[in-house]
Amino acid sequence: MQAAASGGAGTSIDQIDQIDQIDHIAGARAGEPKALASLYRAYGAALYRLAYRLTGTPQDAEDVVHDVFVGLPEALGRYEERGSLVGWLKRVTARVALMRLRTRTRRGEVTLDATLPTVDRPAEVESEALRSAIDALPDRLRSVLVLKEVEGYSHAEVGQLLGISEGASRVRLNRAMKRLRKMLEDGR
Amino acid sequence: MTWKEDLRALPAPEPPDELLSRILASRAAGVRVVLPRERPTVSRRVALLLIAAAAAVVLMMSTRGGERRSVDTANAYQDIAAALPFWPPDAMAQEARPAHPPRYEPVRNLRVARAHGGTWTYQACSVFDDVLTKCHARFTIAVSKAERDGQSVWLVSQHEKTVRDWPSDAKDTIRTPLDSAYVDPATLRPIYHEINGKGFHFVRRITGDTVHETLDIGGAHPRSWRTNASIPGARDAPFVLRWARFDVALLLQVLPLERGWRGSVYSVGLVGPDPSKAAISPIDLRVVGSGRIEVPAGTFDCWKVELRQGDDTRLTLWASKDRGWLVKTELREPDFRAESALLSATPPAP
Numbered sequence: 102m103q104a105a106a107s108g109g110a111g112t113s114i115d116q117i118d119q120i121d122q123i124d125h126i127a128g129a130r131a132g133e134p135k136a137l138a139s140l141y142r143a144y145g146a147a148l149y150r151l152a153y154r155l156t157g158t159p160q161d162a163e164d165v166v167h168d169v170f171v172g173l174p175e176a177l178g179r180y181e182e183r184g185s186l187v188g189w190l191k192r193v194t195a196r197v198a199l200m201r202l203r204t205r206t207r208r209g210e211v212t213l214d215a216t217l218p219t220v221d222r223p224a225e226v227e228s229e230a231l232r233s234a235i236d237a238l239p240d241r242l243r244s245v246l247v248l249k250e251v252e253g254y255s256h257a258e259v260g261q262l263l264g265i266s267e268g269a270s271r272v273r274l275n276r277a278m279k280r281l282r283k284m285l286e287d288g289r
Numbered sequence: 290m291t292w293k294e295d296l297r298a299l300p301a302p303e304p305p306d307e308l309l310s311r312i313l314a315s316r317a318a319g320v321r322v323v324l325p326r327e328r329p330t331v332s333r334r335v336a337l338l339l340i341a342a343a344a345a346v347v348l349m350m351s352t353r354g355g356e357r358r359s360v361d362t363a364n365a366y367q368d369i370a371a372a373l374p375f376w377p378p379d380a381m382a383q384e385a386r387p388a389h390p391p392r393y394e395p396v397r398n399l400r401v402a403r404a405h406g407g408t409w410t411y412q413a414c415s416v417f418d419d420v421l422t423k424c425h426a427r428f429t430i431a432v433s434k435a436e437r438d439g440q441s442v443w444l445v446s447q448h449e450k451t452v453r454d455w456p457s458d459a460k461d462t463i464r465t466p467l468d469s470a471y472v473d474p475a476t477l478r479p480i481y482h483e484i485n486g487k488g489f490h491f492v493r494r495i496t497g498d499t500v501h502e503t504l505d506i507g508g509a510h511p512r513s514w515r516t517n518a519s520i521p522g523a524r525d526a527p528f529v530l531r532w533a534r535f536d537v538a539l540l541l542q543v544l545p546l547e548r549g550w551r552g553s554v555y556s557v558g559l560v561g562p563d564p565s566k567a568a569i570s571p572i573d574l575r576v577v578g579s580g581r582i583e584v585p586a587g588t589f590d591c592w593k594v595e596l597r598q599g600d601d602t603r604l605t606l607w608a609s610k611d612r613g614w615l616v617k618t619e620l621r622e623p624d625f626r627a628e629s630a631l632l633s634a635t636p637p638a639p
Binding site: 146196 | 308
């Protein structure tokens with residue numbers, strides 16, 4: 102890595118990043134803490150945000166990212182380095198977050214996050230309204246909305262992640278949008 | 290900006306600073322997590338064809354008849370373990386996997402003065418596919434002050450009554466034997482546990498960090514074992530007897546539950562004839578929410594506590610905020626749910 106980084110003429114920043122990443126993946130596969138920490142610094146925040154948007158609570162997001170990185174060295178054995186690493190990591194994170202959602206019930210009780218002081222939340226009122234409306238969506242609708250509209254997955258990919266058909270993903274997104282729109286209009 | 294753009298621009302919190310060190314500490318402590326694999330895409334039609342083919346094979350095999358394999362009488366362990374009324378049955382005679390290290394710090398700062406006696410009766414229900422509900426079991430947990438070897442202890446017991454309506458429609462009432470334990474009130478460590486069933490006698494004594502297990506089975510093929518195993522963790526740390534709901538119920542009374550609280554305790558299951566395969570592993574507890582829960586015994590403000598054992602088992606417990614009563618439990622699987630809810634309590638709910 103050092104040789105590549107000090108690189109000769111013609112080694113672009115992208116190539117250096119690529120080489121760094123390959124090194125980090127190899128190191129993380131071998132269970133090296135430094136390599137794992139480098140991958141965390143590069144992708145941890147993005148994965149945490151994805152987990153937070155899917156689960157709706159910082160505690161669950163923290164546990165999801167913890168589990169993803171603790172399991173990463175062994176899981177990297179299945180990463181074939183064909184697609185982008187961040188795309189693969191996001192799919193793994195989404196699956197772990199969705200597994201967590203499935204084990205969670207939301208009947209009657211308030212999630213801990215909903216009781217946290219609002220200083221932890223976005224300051225703007227409109228953002229807050231949108232955030233609250235998303236939180237109020239049932240898990241099965243929120244997960245489609247987040248994966249499709251925030252993360253930019255196609256319906257086919259959302260269907261694959263959630264174990265539903267592409268058509269069901271479209272229907273759920275439609276329902277999520279309708280509910281969201283209604284909640285935002287009612288809140289005005 | 291459209292609201293879709295707003296959605297994408299919606300801020301989310303940053304991960305806490307200590308998360309990386311928590312991850313590295315877990316790895317260093319030997320924690321391993323098996324992440325889900327990518328699912329191969331299978332079309333609905335192919336899936337239906339596969340299901341149909343599997344059904345045909347099952348049908349063919351079931352109509353072939355033939356001799357059933359006889360029970361392996363040499364394997365006394367599975368036979369004996371299956372006779373014990375642990376719940377759920379994954380404590381029984383499974384091949385033990387390497388112990389999972391605790392996810393959290395050991396529980397501490399127990400509010401032992403909050404522990405109190407009483408009797409709590411629960412209704413246990415199973416729900417299949419969110420449709421078929423069976424509520425055929427009731428169990429009662431009793432906690433009282435007692436003495437053992439001149440020492441003040443908590444005597445905790447549980448008995449269960451189940452109505453069985455299979456294989457025919459005739460309803461049989463089955464009462465499982467009384468399950469009792471003495472618990473040290475200062476540390477919440479069980480010191481003696483006994484189940485006296487029809488045809489078997491099962492005892493666990495705990496001295497220091499060792500559990501001494503004794504099992505005697507009578508009847509036509511009497512068998513028994515005497516075995517010991519070490520209990521990990523500090524000698525004054527509380528632990529629970531796996532799947533015996535009563536000691537979790539007592540522990541909940543004294544845990545300093547609050548927002549964000551988490552802690553791990555060891556659970557001690559069946560040691561069996563091979564102590565290297567003893568079912569001793571941590572259970573990880575975490576407050577994940579709070580809410581008002583309505584059960585037949587009343588309405589309670591509760592902490593919602595997630596109980597995890599290894600990677601597979603997740604149980605949700607609701608503990609009342611005022612006295613730490615176990616109000617409700619829920620075990621959720623993709624197509625199955627087991628719930629228990631408080632029916633009545635003595636003394637009655639405040």
